[in-house]
Amino acid sequence: MPQFVQSSPSSSRTARRTGNIALQMAVVVIVGGLAYAAIHNAAQNLANAHITSGFGFWNNTAGFDISQTLIDYSPSTSTFGRAFWVGLLNTLLVGALGIVLATVLGFSIGIARLSRNWLVAHLAGGYVELIRNVPLLLQLLFWYNAVLKSLPQLQGSVALPGGGLLNNRGLFLPRPEFAASFRYGLIALVVGVGAAVVLHVWSRRRRDQTGEPTPIFWPALGLVLGIPLVFVLLTDIPIRFDYPQAGRFNVMGGIEILPEFAALLLALTIYTAAFIAEAVRAGVLAVPHGQTEAAQALGLRSGTTLRFVVVPQAMRVIIPPLTSQYLNLIKNSSLAVAIGYPDLVQVFTGSVLNLTGQAVEVVAVTMAVYLCISLVTSLLMNLYGYALAVEER
Amino acid sequence: MAALADKSYLRTAPSERLPRPAERAGMLRWARENLFPSPGNIVLTLICILFICWAAPPLVRFFLLDAVWSGNDREACLASPTNPDPGACWAFVRVWFSYFVYGFYPIVERWRVDVFFVALAFGIGWLAWLSAPRRDVGAVYFFIVLPILSYVLLSGTPLLGLAGVTTALWGGILVTIVVATVGIVVSLPLGILLALGRRSDIPVVRLFTVTFIEFVRGVPLITVLFMASVMLPLFVPERLSPDKLVRALIGVALFASAYMAEVVRGGLAAIPRGQYEAAQALGLPNWRMMALVILPQALRVTLPNIVNTFIGLFKDTTLVFVVGIFDFLRTIEAARADPHWTTPVTSVSGYAIAALFYFICCYGMSRYARNVETRLMRR
Numbered sequence: 001m002p003q004f005v006q007s008s009p010s011s012s013r014t015a016r017r018t019g020n021i022a023l024q025m026a027v028v029v030i031v032g033g034l035a036y037a038a039i040h041n042a043a044q045n046l047a048n049a050h051i052t053s054g055f056g057f058w059n060n061t062a063g064f065d066i067s068q069t070l071i072d073y074s075p076s077t078s079t080f081g082r083a084f085w086v087g088l089l090n091t092l093l094v095g096a097l098g099i100v101l102a103t104v105l106g107f108s109i110g111i112a113r114l115s116r117n118w119l120v121a122h123l124a125g126g127y128v129e130l131i132r133n134v135p136l137l138l139q140l141l142f143w144y145n146a147v148l149k150s151l152p153q154l155q156g157s158v159a160l161p162g163g164g165l166l167n168n169r170g171l172f173l174p175r176p177e178f179a180a181s182f183r184y185g186l187i188a189l190v191v192g193v194g195a196a197v198v199l200h201v202w203s204r205r206r207r208d209q210t211g212e213p214t215p216i217f218w219p220a221l222g223l224v225l226g227i228p229l230v231f232v233l234l235t236d237i238p239i240r241f242d243y244p245q246a247g248r249f250n251v252m253g254g255i256e257i258l259p260e261f262a263a264l265l266l267a268l269t270i271y272t273a274a275f276i277a278e279a280v281r282a283g284v285l286a287v288p289h290g291q292t293e294a295a296q297a298l299g300l301r302s303g304t305t306l307r308f309v310v311v312p313q314a315m316r317v318i319i320p321p322l323t324s325q326y327l328n329l330i331k332n333s334s335l336a337v338a339i340g341y342p343d344l345v346q347v348f349t350g351s352v353l354n355l356t357g358q359a360v361e362v363v364a365v366t367m368a369v370y371l372c373i374s375l376v377t378s379l380l381m382n383l384y385g386y387a388l389a390v391e392e393r
Numbered sequence: 394m395a396a397l398a399d400k401s402y403l404r405t406a407p408s409e410r411l412p413r414p415a416e417r418a419g420m421l422r423w424a425r426e427n428l429f430p431s432p433g434n435i436v437l438t439l440i441c442i443l444f445i446c447w448a449a450p451p452l453v454r455f456f457l458l459d460a461v462w463s464g465n466d467r468e469a470c471l472a473s474p475t476n477p478d479p480g481a482c483w484a485f486v487r488v489w490f491s492y493f494v495y496g497f498y499p500i501v502e503r504w505r506v507d508v509f510f511v512a513l514a515f516g517i518g519w520l521a522w523l524s525a526p527r528r529d530v531g532a533v534y535f536f537i538v539l540p541i542l543s544y545v546l547l548s549g550t551p552l553l554g555l556a557g558v559t560t561a562l563w564g565g566i567l568v569t570i571v572v573a574t575v576g577i578v579v580s581l582p583l584g585i586l587l588a589l590g591r592r593s594d595i596p597v598v599r600l601f602t603v604t605f606i607e608f609v610r611g612v613p614l615i616t617v618l619f620m621a622s623v624m625l626p627l628f629v630p631e632r633l634s635p636d637k638l639v640r641a642l643i644g645v646a647l648f649a650s651a652y653m654a655e656v657v658r659g660g661l662a663a664i665p666r667g668q669y670e671a672a673q674a675l676g677l678p679n680w681r682m683m684a685l686v687i688l689p690q691a692l693r694v695t696l697p698n699i700v701n702t703f704i705g706l707f708k709d710t711t712l713v714f715v716v717g718i719f720d721f722l723r724t725i726e727a728a729r730a731d732p733h734w735t736t737p738v739t740s741v742s743g744y745a746i747a748a749l750f751y752f753i754c755c756y757g758m759s760r761y762a763r764n765v766e767t768r769l770m771r772r
Binding site: 020023045048116119120129130132134135136138141145327331335359363366374375 | 427428430434437438441442444445595596597598601608611612613614615616619620623624626627628630704708709711712714715722726737740741744747748751752755756759
């Protein structure tokens with residue numbers, strides 16, 4: 001009889017566990033050692049270069065100018081901390097606007113790609129292929145240097161209909177100036193929106209109870225626009241516009257939209273829209289054709305099929321890639337540094353880092369901010385995803 | 394039979410003949426189905442045709458018909474009686490072309506760059522051709538031999554009689570390709586390690602890899618590059634402070650690894666449990682199970698995604714621009730500012746040639762990824 005030698009399972013498990021623990025210890029020691037060496041070297045190098053550490057610089061006067069500020073900022077009195085907030089707000093502004101515009105454009109292109117119309121589908125496909133395969137930075141430089149910077153000079157400004165001015169220093173739009181009574185106009189608008197929401201909830205409930213659709217688009221639009229309009233007509237018009245005027249050296253008045261901002265927004269929107277379009281197309285194609293056929297067999301029209309059968313199911317597939325595109329857009333907005341739009345990276349990792357020399361603190365803060373923005377965005381999108389999730393019965 | 398005759402639903406006469414089906418093929422039929430199926434679509438088609446008629450002729454005229462193909466300075470590309478409305482200035486691109494490819498790499502040493510390009514193309518061809526012979530040798534060539542060979546060739550080895558060339562002289566497409574190649578050569582093995590670490594059952598390893606991957610994926614590449622270029626010199630003793638290009642390469646490679654790790658993880662997740670169990674039943678130890686059974690399948694399934702990550706990496710190489718490295722895009726920017734060539738069309742011409750280069754590379758890769766995907770689906 002051959003004897004099978006078998007090591008007892010318990011002893012091999014103990015050996016494995018010991019190995020595991022040894023491996024973990026080794027990893028901790030290696031990583032810890034590297035971290036210690038890095039910190040030790042950094043401290044020594046910083047001391048050699050006479051650079052202080054810590055966040056003491058946060059309250060020092062910044063002393064440099066920023067071309068676009070959403071909050072009050074002056075180079076002579078504001079601090080580095082204030083400059084940080086200015087940069088962060090500029091990043092958030094371009095990120096938020098970019099997300100809205102890219103979503104609108106991306107959904108349109110994605111739907112156009114699915115069109116039965118050969119020409120429409122292929123034009124949209126050409127757009128996606130062209131934009132996706134050219135680096136964003138190249139597109140950004142193209143919009144900024146080749147398009148916006150080659151607009152006419154100040155003297156030859158293009159007058160836009162409605163009182164705007166366009167030249168190579170930016171786009172200047174009339175600024176509405178509100179009289180005191182305008183406050184009531186805003187209240188009227190809020191009342192209108194509130195009434196429309198109530199109407200919507202009522203129509204939903206009625207539809208769920210009786211199964212009869214109650215179209216409310218036009219009444220709701222009437223409420224939202226009508227109430228403020230009636231108010232505006234009853235009182236005298238409480239809005240005056242401050243029109244931009246081309247002066248000798250500068251444009252006076254109006255709202256100024258920097259060419260850097262316009263180029264960044266344009267490039268981010270166009271680039272991200274191509275990726276969103278692909279996500280939308282994939283999401284719609286992921287809904288089995290049987291769903292459409294079943295809806296048609298029930299007698300739903302094509303519009304209704306789309307709205308109540310295809311889109312809700314497609315959205316569930318679209319949300320995760322859409323989230324990562326939003327995150328990409330926000331991260332890509334840091335390319336602003338290449339054309340000098342004062343976003344967080346340009347202001348903080350650029351100017352503040354150069355002035356203070358405190359690379360570790362500045363880069364760490366910048367990265368932490370992007371991590372926070374990423375986390376909050378994915379949290380919001382996950383919440384939206386949960387709201388759309390299938391209700392299992 | 395008579396009882397059935399008065400049933401109203403039975404036919405008494407043959408049904409009318411249906412009309413002959415319309416043509417199934419032909420241009421008109423195709424146009425009616427794909428361009429003019431409904432009134433709304435007719436309007437859309439007309440709008441599209443108008444758009445093409447409005448956009449295409451000026452583009453063709455600008456880039457081909459009115460373009461200036463030869464000349465020695467800006468005079469050639471300015472408006473003149475013979476060419477009142479000059480198009481793209483290809484003369485500018487021709488004059489600067491060698492700079493766009495090699496940067497300031499010494500002219501007598503440029504053959505080394507050419508050899509590098511050929512060696513790289515050979516390695517890529519070997520790995521990309523799925524039924525090539527001995528792809529394992531190809532992998533060794535690509536991931537071990539090629540990097541050493543490239544280093545010896547490009548930065549020079551006085552021992553072999555190759556004069557040293559500092560990276561400050563490198564530029565153009567050479568740098569773009571070097572950054573992209575280092576990115577893929579480092580990020581694939583490192584990404585595999587990170588992906589395995591993330592799936593490992595050792596808590597400490599999992600913690601470190603997850604932290605690294607999520608951290609890198611949460612921040613923009615620019616901040617990683619800034620970190621590599623301003624913080625890395627702080628973290629090492631002063632005499633070891635790496636070269637500017639090397640710092641950027643480290644940043645790009647770490648960044649790409651985190652993304653590659655997620656792609657590989659997706660591939661690992663696609664492998665059925667049975668494969669693991671079968672390998673364990675055969676008595677393979679853990680690492681051999683991974684190396685011989687799981688990874689070959691996982692990498693194969695995820696090859697399209699790896700290529701797509703690589704497309705992203707290739708586009709992202711342009712960002713080294715921001716930390717002052719002369720990649721292809723940066724050489725275009727530098728040439729564009731040359732006062733000898735200042736014309737209203739210089740910028741557009743430079744950007745157009747850059748866009749063409751990146752488009753051809755990226756589109757080629759994405760077609761390849763799609764082909765592999767259809768091949769995998771068929772199996």
